[in-house]
Amino acid sequence: MIEVQNLGRDFTKGASSLTVLTDINLTIGELEFVAITGHSGSGKSTLLGLLAGLDQPSRGSITVDGVEITGLDEDSLSELRGRKMGFVFQSFQLIPTLTALENVQVPAEILGDASARDRAAELLERVGLSDRASHYPGQLSGGEMQRVALARAAVTQPKILFADEPTGNLDSANGDIVMDMLLQQNRDCTLVLVTHNPQLAALADREIRLKDGRIHEIVVHKKNGAKPRAKVVKKSTAKKQSANAARKKSAAKGKGGTKRKAAASGKGARAGKRA
DSSP states (O other), X not given: OEEEEEEEEEEEETTEEEEEXXXXXXXXXXXXXXEEEOSTTSSHHHHHHHHTTSSOOSEEEXXXXXXXXXXXXXXXXXXXXXXXXXXXXXXXXXXXXXOHHHHHHHHHHHTTOTTHHHHHHXXXXXXXXXXXXXXXXXXXXXXXXXXXXXXXXXXXXXXXXXXXXXXXTSOHHHHHHXXXXXXXXXXXXXXXXEOSOHHHHTTSSEEEEEEXXXXXXXXXXXXXXXXXXXXXXXXHHHHHHHHHHHHHHHXXXXXXXXXXXXXXXXXXXXXXXXX
């Protein structure tokens, strides 16, 4: 789905140059959920923007769904993003003069989707905001705006959904709602997000940890419903221990029975002699 080779990004200001990303090599599969984590300044948001075609790398290549996006002109990139990608910005990026419903339907309308309004209304209902459809962004809370932004990113049914700190500006209750929505979206599309939230990162299939502009570590999290290997080993060990205990108990009974029989025979012999 996404292939990254030798990716690097430099920013130049005057005579000085700052390298933000170096030698990034990464493959993200279809319907995979990948979380990009790391300290502030490690290059997380820069990498996400490059993967989504919102920025051009200084070197290296990015291939998205079989199309190499590095070097594409802006018109080609816009078309690709519109048809295959959805993006949730940390600052929501809603259009202040449009209602919640109108904000959600805009991307689908640009693509000429005749059902844009109906789909937007359906998505707002799904995120629990059908009663806020006619409200403008300034009339919505932060959590509500984030949910509208997520609905907008999903309206074109993208193959890949990118999200930059989707729970960063939210309280815990709204953060949980957005996390659940993202997981629901991941059933139908690849999900790539930047987060400082360890709880959200732990839900990902893989966590890409950046440090100083490089991939420092890749952590593979267990799939939902998968049994930890340690538990399986313990269960197997417990069965063996139980079987061994049963054999020992049976042997102990056998030894005890033999001793009792021998003792009884000895008593009978002594009694016969006395008689």
